[in-house]
Amino acid sequence: MLVVKKFGGTSVADKDRIMNVARRCVADYKAGNDVVVVLSAMGKQTDVLIDMARSVNPNPPRRELDMLMTTGEQVSVAMMAMAMDSLGVPAVSLNAYQVAMHTTSVYGNARLKRIDTERIRNELDLKKIVIITGFQGVNKYDDYTTLGRGGSDTTAVALAAALHADKCEIYTDVEGVYTADPRIVPKARKLKEITYDEMLDLATLGAGVLHNRSVELAKKYGVKLVVRSSMSEAEGTVVKEVVKVERMLVSGVAADKNVTRVSVVGLEDRPGVAFRLFDALAKANINVDMILQSIGRDDTKDITFTIPRDMETDAINAIENIKDTLNMQDVKVNSHVAKVSIVGAGMMSNPGVAARMFECLYNANINIRMISTSEIRVTVLIDEKEVDKAMNVIHDMFGLED
């Protein structure tokens, strides 16, 4: 069996944890498997490097920042290969260039285009454990790139797809995917299985276990994903296409506090206004999520939308730049909001799920400020301070603890 195993920065934060991961991988290898390991930078090394960069340049060029950051994973993989060697097992570390891991050219947020598997195959044929830098790639200029948030998950899934691996295990600091964040909802329960689409919505909505790009990729190439803990032997959660047990109505509740609501008030009510607004935001690389348009007074209209909170400044700047062409009256910003979502493949064939969610929020006296839905998801925007209460009442309402 060919297994791709991905470990995040926390799992390789120091020499003891590196030895722990090495032993786990060696056990898999000794059981007769081909093992490919994908690693992030050790601990908080990525943050350390960013701070170093800012010490000489408050606004470092993206290309050079990627050149700097990619050293982080290279340190991890070399250390891991040495750790495995000390356990008597042959291992080889490879960085993005050695693999080669081809990406688009955008520094800091590149996308994987193509992975050469020849070198990896050769090393596996030599009965080595192959350890590969996550998060990084090389673009057409032979420059290093990084994949952006959750990039190491994406590297692992892409490698699993390219190598036709039997499974891709994502090791994290929790034991799997839960019906809700156990720190917020004490009754939260670990799921044995979940579909790609459910996982995708949970990932997008801030469940935080897996990045949505990696789940998208897993779905596209049918990579069997397993989310499990690097600290325990517990079985984890399998993410795959068809979940054989009867589909639950709702499989999880997720919250995302990285949200700001922006209202552009008093826009002229004529064609092209919304286009110009969202085009400006798109050009500034801002992901707009929920959108609500309402008629204002005096032939004007208001447009309200949500964005990631860490893009707030960029968004305000982007709107300021087109202020004159837009002819608006005011921009209102509320950073004290959060999204709470329920996700479940069972919703498709069961109407009334959204209504039950709204009902329990009403009973808990929680005000809903915006609503957005998809086939397998209902999301509401509420006050940030009510998130914990909301998640618990929803978790209870849909009986997720059973």
Added chain:
Amino acid sequence: MLVVKKFGGTSVADKDRIMNVARRCVADYKAGNDVVVVLSAMGKQTDVLIDMARSVNPNPPRRELDMLMTTGEQVSVAMMAMAMDSLGVPAVSLNAYQVAMHTTSVYGNARLKRIDTERIRNELDLKKIVIITGFQGVNKYDDYTTLGRGGSDTTAVALAAALHADKCEIYTDVEGVYTADPRIVPKARKLKEITYDEMLDLATLGAGVLHNRSVELAKKYGVKLVVRSSMSEAEGTVVKEVVKVERMLVSGVAADKNVTRVSVVGLEDRPGVAFRLFDALAKANINVDMILQSIGRDDTKDITFTIPRDMETDAINAIENIKDTLNMQDVKVNSHVAKVSIVGAGMMSNPGVAARMFECLYNANINIRMISTSEIRVTVLIDEKEVDKAMNVIHDMFGLED
């Protein structure tokens, strides 16, 4: 003018020093020069990485150690490019793979084979300062290698040769090449010029300013070398083929304390014994320097030689391994010795220089234990504790302070 400028780890040890180096290079750039910068890892980072490696594996595989170590220079060059960007000058950092810097396959001690200059030329044509990782290369397996001691100097000289640079400036923590180490010989004087051969002997003999491989390379390709300080604007020492002033009899005195004397006592006096001994040492990669063979008692002979002190353990092990075939009586080791040498192109045409050196050592009551000479050099092995005295009396004898 195309200038290659090399800065060692001390010169880029922290953000202030990085900014200092950036400003110096930018000044050169703004004066209209094409500037290529070669950097070592920041401060003691190489040692930090080696310690990290040993924490998971007391004897880390060389390939993985190089994979780890090469991150050191990559951090330096990325930081430097950001620093130059903050000064408003376009700069680009390149590592060994991006250049590409082809080496032999020996990890930890590779030799440069070929440097592709296309990428560098392109970046220079785009009016960028090009910043390149010293000390590292890539071998035919697409693996990172390191060049061994003084590797960054070698990188700089090789780049200067490949790019037909007008000069190669080696920045260090001293202002140039001195007639002797000023910490030991207070009267030591900075040389304005020196020939490659003199520099080569001084480098080999432990003057420490430049590594001999880099000087050899500079001589072979006629690269004009300048040794100068990164902390001051002083002019430094020019190393080149022909020094136009009348050649001094002796241009410098150098000491090397990284020496151990090994005596293999009571070897059988038959052919092949010396071969077998030095063959074993060569295979263990030990550089044997001075060699003395003497007849012992009872048809036996003794062989005495010097090796770098840091190779002592390896040497003893290598000799132990062939103990039985060698049939020797004893191995004696003395680590409290040092080499003191005088170097000067003028010696070739002036006999009696060695005799004057021996005379002044005799007058100072310093015992000479071994002697070795070349056309432009005389080396003696003496007790380590007499080095400082020896250097001063020799410096006086040849009137080097003038």
